[in-house]
Amino acid sequence: MASLRNTLVMALAAGASANTLRMDIARNPAVAAAQIEERSSYLRSRALSRRASDTVTAALENDLTAGLYSANITVGTPGQTLAVQIDTGSSDVWVPAPGLSICSEPASQGGGCAGGTFDHSSSSTFSVVEQDGFNISYVDGTGVAGDYFSDMFAIGGATVKGLEMGLASSGTIGQGIMGIGYNTSEANIDTGNGTVYPNLPNQLVDEGLINSLAYSLWLNDLDSSTGSILFGGIDTDKYSGNLISVDVYPTTRSKQVVSFTVAFTSLSATSSSGTDVLTPSDYAEAAILDSGTTITLLPDALAEMVFEELGALYEESLGAAVVPCSLANKNGTLNFGFGGSGGPVISVGVDELVLPLTLTSGSTPKINGQDACQLGIMPAGDLPILFGDTFMRSAYVVYDLVNNRIGLANTDFNATGSNVVPFASSGAAIPSASTAPNEAAITQTATGNPKVDVTPTAGGVTSATYNPTATGLSAASGFTAASSSSSKKNGGVARPEPFAWSRVLVGLITVALMGAGGLFHLL
The missing domain is CATH 2.40.70.10 (Acid Proteases)
Structure with missing residues (x-):
């Protein structure tokens, strides 16, 4: 383009008008094409620059x-x-x-x-x-x-x-x-x-680094060493299928939204032999999406059904549900639905739910002569229903803190591409997301009582999680910085302590669990 600029300077010096110059350039297809390409390149670079500044x-x-x-x-x-x-x-x-x-x-x-x-x-x-x-x-x-x-x-x-x-x-x-x-x-x-x-x-x-109070999480699969967090936008190459948003609900006590609480409305188990539906059609429970929780906590009865489907056994000495590690080689999914009929359904492969279990000696415990692993699902007891990392690895999750919406889609494991779409402005809707169509139907029961509001437990917990996630139970609940007390601050939960599978301390005990009839009978 340098020669073109020199030509324009010479023409102006010769007294040619700007209109004449534009007409002359328009008659030269090669010059016109070059101008269009230069302008397009400039606009692309501006768009990329603007996009980079809108997300982190x-x-x-x-x-x-x-x-x-x-x-x-x-x-x-x-x-x-x-x-x-x-x-x-x-x-x-x-x-x-x-x-x-x-x-x-x-x-x-x-x-x-x-x-x-x-x-x-x-x-x-x-x-x-x-x-x-x-x-x-x-x-x-x-x-x-x-x-x-x-x-x-x-x-x-x-x-x-x-x-x-x-x-x-x-x-x-x-x-x-x-x-x-x-x-x-x-x-x-x-x-x-x-x-x-x-x-x-x-x-x-x-500080103008992102346009809206929102971010997206892509944790990738269990075997991957890296994932990503994207502040201010979504990445359409990191998920498959449709991105569908659901409501985030406030607490019944304060009427404020203080945690990412959504309506969990269905669960089924699918394998080559078919699908078992584990929840009734009108099922709806409050559940928290939490990256700071290692495993997933389900209502006790539902967790027991999952254990039966997968042949898991709850071992009191470990405080964990254990399965043969070979379960990770099986095909099958647990399918979690949110926001009612037509809402997002996230399929979690059973291989994503099998976590390592190691004794302090460095050896692996046994179940029916096979290496034992932990199942990444536990009964919630008196704790809230929590969808932790064993679920969230399989979900692309968009958190919209302005509109109190959560976008969910099935993650695209090990995706190599990237197509970042920023939120257009503060309060803009989640890009590329549709809205769950039947949320109104699951906000209240026949008695008029909300089915998905969070009711604080004893001690005032409104978003209680663990390993670790803030509960709001700090100085006022008796924690002193110098104390190393191991007492649980979970509103008096009587169930076994949630199992930290990375820190199991069971000495040289070998878990010789018998009676695993129906082991992995479905999947």
């Missing part, structure tokens, strides 16, 4: 040993790199301080801070927001405490200036957590010690 993408690492997904972040100036667990069930970002006692404990005993610590004295932009104001505990009895502070925070190439976070100086968790739930569930609100502050998703919007 970060890789997630699947730590199969620890049973969590983590993202790399930097905090402070200069930036200090840490790996933090991503958690849609809590709302505070917090990082461990170097003096956190668990960091000095042996990793073999559950200690260590492998994700790194944050040394505030090395950051020139560190500022204390509230000394001793941060205190958060989780249903599994773990928790941390320390200060609220603000500092530079970077993820996925985007930097948030002055993000408010917690700095854990004491407690029983050795890896930081990136809570990205509703800011109405921040720990300082639940303790009554503060007011709502802009957490990470809010700050991304406030």
Whole structure:
């Protein structure tokens, strides 16, 4: 195009008008085509630039040993790199301080801070927001405490200036957590010690890094080492079939939306021999979608039906449902429906539900002479119904915190392409998503009582999860930072403690479970 520009300059110098020049160029097809291509290239580059600024993408690492997904972040100036667990069930970002006692404990005993610590004295932009104001505990009895502070925070190439976070100086968790739930569930609100502050998703919007308070999770399959989180948009290459959105429901007590609670409305099991429908046609239960929970908790009766379908046995000594590891080689799916008839149905392959089970000796327990694994589904007991990572790996999940909607589609495992579509503006609907058509039919029973509202349990839990996910039970519930009590803070649940399959401590016991009649009789 340089020669074209020179020609124009010479023509102008000769006194030709701009209109004459445009007519001359139009008569030359080669020149016209070149101009059109140059303009198109410019518009494409502008569109790509605009799209890049409207979304933030970060890789997630699947730590199969620890049973969590983590993202790399930097905090402070200069930036200090840490790996933090991503958690849609809590709302505070917090990082461990170097003096956190668990960091000095042996990793073999559950200690260590492998994700790194944050040394505030090395950051020139560190500022204390509230000394001793941060205190958060989780249903599994773990928790941390320390200060609220603000500092530079970077993820996925985007930097948030002055993000408010917690700095854990004491407690029983050795890896930081990136809570990205509703800011109405921040720990300082639940303790009554503060007011709502802009957490990470809010700050991304406030600083113009994304258009709307929304993000998408693609965890990928159980064997994959990486997934991704996309703030401010969706990636149409990461799911298959239709993306359908459903309502997120408020609590009955506060009438506020504080957790990602949706209407779970059907479950079936499918194999080459057919399909078993496990729920009645009018079934509807409140359920929480939570990336910070390792496994999936179903209503007791429904969990028992799943155990029967898959030939699982509940072993009290392990606090887990166990299956032969060979189940992972079987074909078949559990199909979870949401939002009533016509709503999204997510098919979870049984291979995605078989988790490793290792004794402290390093050996694998046995069931009927076969290697035993844990089934990634448990009875909920008095806890809420929770769809954790054993479900969410099979779902592409879009969280729209402005419109209180969740978009769901079956994930496209190990997808190599990417087609990012940003939310057009704040409050815009989920791109490419349709709406579940029959949600109104499942909001109330014949008696007029809501079927999918969350009723707080004893102790005030409204979004109780574990391993770990915030419950709002911090200082007010008796957690003290110096305590290492293992008592459960779950509203007095009498069932066995939820099983952390990555930390099973059963000595040299071999699980010799007999009577597994009907083992994998369907799938």
